[in-house]
Structure formats: structure tokens, C-alpha cells
Amino acid sequence: MKEFKRINRQIVYKGAILDFCKDDIITPKGHHVKWDFLQHKGAAAVIPVLDDGRIIMVRQWRNAIDRFALEIPAGGRDGENEPTNMCAARELEEETGYKSSRVEFLQTLVPAIAYSGEKIDVYVAFDLEKSHQKFDEDEDISLEIHTIDELMEKIIANEINDAKTVSSLLTYYCKYVKGDCEK
Structure with missing residues (x-):
């Protein structure tokens, strides 16, 4: 199985228990996508x-x-x-x-x-x-x-x-x- 690669994670909002992040991902097919991520x-x-x-x-x-x-x-x-x-x-x-x-x-x-x-x-x-x-x-x-x-x-x-x-x-x-x- 080919890998996805995170090239950047930006914290958009820092909360008391969660940080809301935007991740820049390169898919195995070479597509550049943005995903939401909650850091805990x-x-x-x-x-x-x-x-x-x-x-x-x-x-x-x-x-x-x-x-x-x-x-x-x-x-x-x-x-x-x-x-x-x-x-x-x-x-x-x-x-x-x-x-x-x-x-x-x-x-x-x-x-x-x-x-x-x-x-x-x-x-x-x-x-x-x-x-x-x-x-x-x-x-x-x-x-x-x-x-x-x-x-x-x-x-x-x-x-x-x-x-x-x-x-x-x-x-x-x-x-x-x-x-x-x-x-």
C-alpha cells in the first residue's frame, strides 16, 4: 500500500483541550489535498x-x-x-x-x-x-x-x-x- 505524506500541519486554533489544525497532504497518486485535524x-x-x-x-x-x-x-x-x-x-x-x-x-x-x-x-x-x-x-x-x-x-x-x-x-x-x- 502506498503512503500518504503530510507536508505541513498548521494550527488554526489553539483550544483548552483541542487544537484545530489544517494538514497539507500529498496522496499516493500525487494529489495535494487539505485535511482537517483535531490534535488532542x-x-x-x-x-x-x-x-x-x-x-x-x-x-x-x-x-x-x-x-x-x-x-x-x-x-x-x-x-x-x-x-x-x-x-x-x-x-x-x-x-x-x-x-x-x-x-x-x-x-x-x-x-x-x-x-x-x-x-x-x-x-x-x-x-x-x-x-x-x-x-x-x-x-x-x-x-x-x-x-x-x-x-x-x-x-x-x-x-x-x-x-x-x-x-x-x-x-x-x-x-x-x-x-x-x-x-
Whole structure:
């Protein structure tokens, strides 16, 4: 397969969490094209699993969809050098008020592969210990606790449609609950 070659990336707008860029690309056929690109420092997400197997979810306001959404805890890295497992642990405590002594890597997601470089590393947290929530100034989060079966039903009913949450819960279900999805 022939390669595309980026010859220039210009930051058009620098935002708080995203930079909007214009890329100049040369296609394998020699065409010069311009593509939009959203630059993102990366993020981490975590599925907090209680000792009885139920999962702690967060419900928070999302401006992009103008409503509250039910999601797994997640957040952006404090910088490009922050390890994502540290980011996941921080977000777990900030959003749920729990710490974990056992965090396992689940998957890496690229939620908008056509136009964004954002990557989200997803973890599963076990052996939870109560701590304290530490919300960011723009967060208003409530907690909900559900079984994985209830969450699967919410996905099917389109009550959960956040891509990172859907993908992560389905992967968790296959790997930890069903245990035979690797076949």
C-alpha cells in the first residue's frame, strides 16, 4: 500500500483541550489535498468494578449533546507525558471518590479516527477503596451503580451511546464476564 505524506500541519486554533489544525497532504497518486485535524493530548478511562461485580458509572452534563450522559469515568491527561494509568487512577478518584489497588489495562480506543488523533487508554479497576471525590470546577457528577447486564441493556436501548463507554463495556463483558470472546 502506498503512503500518504503530510507536508505541513498548521494550527488554526489553539483550544483548552483541542487544537484545530489544517494538514497539507500529498496522496499516493500525487494529489495535494487539505485535511482537517483535531490534535488532542490523549485521555484515559476506567471501569470501576465493586467487589460484588457491579460497576460504578458517572452521569454528567455534556455540552456537545446538550444533556446528561451515563459514562465510565474518564478524562484528559495532565500533559502528553502523564502515563495513562496514572491519569485513569486520578480520574477514578476525582469522579467517583474511590481508589484502586488493582488496575488492569483493557484497550486503546481512537474515538474519531477520521479527523482526530485522540487516543483513550481504558483500564479496569478492582479492589476499590472509598476515598473522596475531587471534581474539576466545571464538573457536576452523580454516581450510579449498575450490573453489567443492566449496562448491556442500556446500550441496546440506546440509553448509553458514548463511544468510549459502549466499546469499553462490551470489551469488559467479553473479557471478564463471558470470558470467551478471544476465541
